[in-house]
Amino acid sequence: MKKSNLYNNSQKINVFSDTDILVRKFSLKFKNDSDKVFNENRKYFVALSGGQTPKKLFKYLAENYIDKIHWSNVHFFWGDERCVQLDNSESNYGEADRLLFSKINIPKENIHPVICDGNSETARKKYEEEIKSNLFKKNDKLVFDLIILGVGEDGHTASIFPNQLNFISSTNICEIAHHPQSNQERITLTGPVIMHAKKIVFLVTGESKSEIVCKILRKCVGYDKLPAALIKPESGIVEWYLDREAAKKL
Ligand code: 6PG
Secondary structure, eight states, X not given: OOEEEEEETTEEEEEESSHHHHHHHHHHHHHHHHHHHHHTTOOEEEEEOOSSTHHHHHHHHHHHXXXXXXXXXXXXXXXXXXXXXXXXXXXXXXXXXXXXXGGSOOOGGGBOOOOOSSOHHHHHHHHHHHHXXXXXXXXXXXXXXXXXXXXXXXSOBTTBOGGGGGGGSOSSSEEEEEOTTTOOXXXXXXXXXXXXXXXXXXXXXXXXXXXXXXXXXXTOTTGGGSGGGGOOOSSSOEEEEEETTTTTTO
């Protein structure tokens, strides 16, 4: 397995020769981090990304970590969710439930989906309340232990799109976003909540992301207008887990 670590000031970049190895390494890290929190008698609060990339991770965890993680101590939220019914094929919750939650022994109350029943503002408010009533605060800021993010080819992350950069600094916990092409309504965590997380991990795979990964990590012209490039941790570092295809232009 060829892996190179590129460290710089506030981010660690891990490159893996293929996606399977990336998922295997990330899963082990997830286990170790969640065990540490369990041993400190704290709940482990995680926000998942949606889309295609995390599917392999969910499958791998379901197949290999059924009894190796204290799932009853892990609480799952989402960095963003499409405003659809939970059983809709577009639902990020639905994907995670199908591939992971339905295969492991995790209490239903540990899963905190965005409930969209037609009114996106109601969904936004309810999700905001769900986060506030579960997460701990540090310096009056809600703190996730881990936020897993993907990156779109346009540089969006969660559902903060390049034409909605104000969400990077919004004082709300979450906002109603609109996909720039489909205009689909989405609920997204805002930049400050993401940046308060103890650990932020970008999981990015495939050649289709190589251009945007290069633009962000090499700070090419215009990178500072890309939401994913504007995610700067309050403390700790941002980690990138890339497969060789996504990293090929670095
Ligand atoms: C979503 C995501 C979104 C995703 C990126 C990458 O709901 O779609 O949360 O931010 O992470 O668009 O998506 P892929 O993994 O499908 O490339």
